[in-house]
Amino acid sequence: MSGPTPGASGRELRAEMEEFLFHEADLLDRWQLMEWLELFTLDCRYVVPSTDRPDGDPTRDLVLVHDDRFMLEQRATSLLTRSAHAEYPHSRTRRLVGNVRVVERPGELDVRANFILTRSRSGVVDTYVGRYEHRLVREGAELRFRERRAILDLDALSPQGKLSVIL
Template sequence: MRAIERSDVEDFLFHEADLLDQWRLPEWLELFTDDATYEVPCTDLPPDASADNNLFYIADDRFRLGERVKRLMKRTAHAEFPHSKTSRIVGNVRIRGRGEDTVDVSAVFQTFRTKDGTTDLYFGTSNYRLKVDDNRIRIGEKRCLLGGEGLRPHGRISIVL
């Protein structure tokens, strides 16, 4: 197995952003391992807070993430039908650590979301634990730390960050 370089990680994260912007959520879901977690803690929590004893906006395991994707792809998901238009910018990609088959990565994000004549900006840092096997990169953990002081004026997260 060859070493995974930052450019490999960047390409993977850019691919993830593209899948999300195109609302190809079932394909995006396939980027996750079977034991993956996806978390968005509240903005007033420390970055290492646990979902076990704190309120999170999103704290999904792989099964719940799959259910979220199914729900968002249905016409009955009124908050996202028709789908928002989004545009994601991913930058400042850094490899923070390496394990035997994992790579810890951080990247900043800006997600612009337009719906019903309103454009909102979500920004922050995404921390990943990427798992590498057979030169394939998959997401084992993703935690999006929102940079704002709260969700106002948005009031909710109905998209995937």
């Protein structure tokens, strides 16, 4: 089953969103977390629902991560210190992002994409698979995340056992 074929402007918009998401993945894989934070609005929200409620609402359901800008800054800062034992030395990660879809709404863009993240540490490779649901806005000429949801397509966090990197 094929979807609609986007016009030239739709292809350009999708290409812009792909480039933005590829840049974000590169920053995360290189552990450039402070630069990564610059991709977020001041009123942002970062959510990772639990594996048993992938469409969970963080205001009423238990989620793995529900960060506002302050908590996201704390998370990034913590991951860059030696005291983050689960990530010191840093894991080697590699993200693949694809199947990007964009819906333009007044004042914002809804962007969906699929991801695969591999994390290598101490001879063990963990794989996380899922989808992103993002709400992006333009601040001047720059794109920013207002909301970033990483929804895992896993039944449980096993064999990984934990989530110590940013999806």
